[in-house]
Amino acid sequence: MRFDLLTLFPDLFESYLQQSLLKKALDRNLVEIQRWNFRDWATDKHQSVDDKPYGGGPGMLIRCEPVFDCVEFVQRQAPQPGRLIMLTPAGRTLDQRLVESLACEPRLLLLCGRYEGFDERIRLGLAPLEISIGDYITNGGEVPAMVLIETLIRLVPGVLGDETSSRYESFAESGRLEYPQYTRPREYHGMSVPGVLLNGNHVEIARWREAASLERTRERRGGDSASPTAPRTLSGLVPPPPGGPSESGDGSRVANPG
Numbered sequence: 001m002r003f004d005l006l007t008l009f010p011d012l013f014e015s016y017l018q019q020s021l022l023k024k025a026l027d028r029n030l031v032e033i034q035r036w037n038f039r040d041w042a043t044d045k046h047q048s049v050d051d052k053p054y055g056g057g058p059g060m061l062i063r064c065e066p067v068f069d070c071v072e073f074v075q076r077q078a079p080q081p082g083r084l085i086m087l088t089p090a091g092r093t094l095d096q097r098l099v100e101s102l103a104c105e106p107r108l109l110l111l112c113g114r115y116e117g118f119d120e121r122i123r124l125g126l127a128p129l130e131i132s133i134g135d136y137i138t139n140g141g142e143v144p145a146m147v148l149i150e151t152l153i154r155l156v157p158g159v160l161g162d163e164t165s166s167r168y169e170s171f172a173e174s175g176r177l178e179y180p181q182y183t184r185p186r187e188y189h190g191m192s193v194p195g196v197l198l199n200g201n202h203v204e205i206a207r208w209r210e211a212a213s214l215e216r217t218r219e220r221r222g223g224d225s226a227s228p229t230a231p232r233t234l235s236g237l238v239p240p241p242p243g244g245p246s247e248s249g250d251g252s253r254v255a256n257p258g
């Protein structure tokens with residue numbers, strides 16, 4: 001999957017591209033990211049890309065010319081022009097369903113705004129898919145673009161070590177929130193790991209997780225847990241442990257009763 005980031009601050013991505021899962025995905029050519037600066041398409045001697053809004057008001061707007069020219073150039077840099085996305089608070093709010101549909105795209109161009117945003121004719125003329133990361137305002141579109149990249153690369157085959165992990169997370173196929181999870185130690189500050197997770201009975205563990213997931217979703221998101229986005233069973237939630245034995249909460253191995 002290829003991302004082209006169109007921004008006034010390409011260096012903001014510097015450290016982000018060099019860490020963790022994304023770095024590994026880039027190194028393994030599972031993901032490609034190119035950065036472009038609108039300023040390189042400015043035509044005046046000051047390389048200006050913004051101007052005051054007509055009608056007055058605070059702040060500056062990103063002008064049409066450098067954005068249109070930059071997009072046109074970037075689209076020509078690969079066999080397919082790619083899907084154009086504008087990060088904007090006025091866009092469709094990002095959720096896992098939208099992430100899943102975008103994960104099928106081989107190439108995305110992400111338009112990151114700054115200042116008071118873009119001249120409206122950029123939206124009208126380029127007709128991008130407009131995406132918001134939530135009802136609040138960030139200083140620019142770079143962090144929202146990172147959020148989009150973070151969500152999408154998890155669905156690129158091979159990026160996650162364990163391919164099942166994105167399937168069983170909150171908002172995945174079940175539409176539910178994930179069940180609570182625990183690791184060692186068994187006791188911490190008077191809080192204990194639920195006994196069922198220590199008994200090695202994977203049928204009971206799956207039942208407990210299903211119930212906990214339903215309860216958490218009902219409690220925090222409300223609604224009917226048997227709605228179309230929430231299938232009635234999560235029986236596939238807990239894959240059988242490889243080879244039978246599983247690890248108990250204290251680190252000792254416990255036989256899987258089947």
Ligand SMILES: C[S@@+](CC[C@H](N)C(=O)[O-])C[C@H]1O[C@@H](n2cnc3c(N)ncnc32)[C@H](O)[C@@H]1O
Nearest residue numbers: 087088089113116117132133137138140141144
């Ligand atoms: C300070 S914001 C401009 C906000 C704009 N004046 C408004 O009131 O809608 C600058 C840029 O940050 C990005 N941005 C801010 N909040 C965002 C959000 N919730 N989702 C996506 N992008 C956002 C957009 O690219 C936007 O053009």
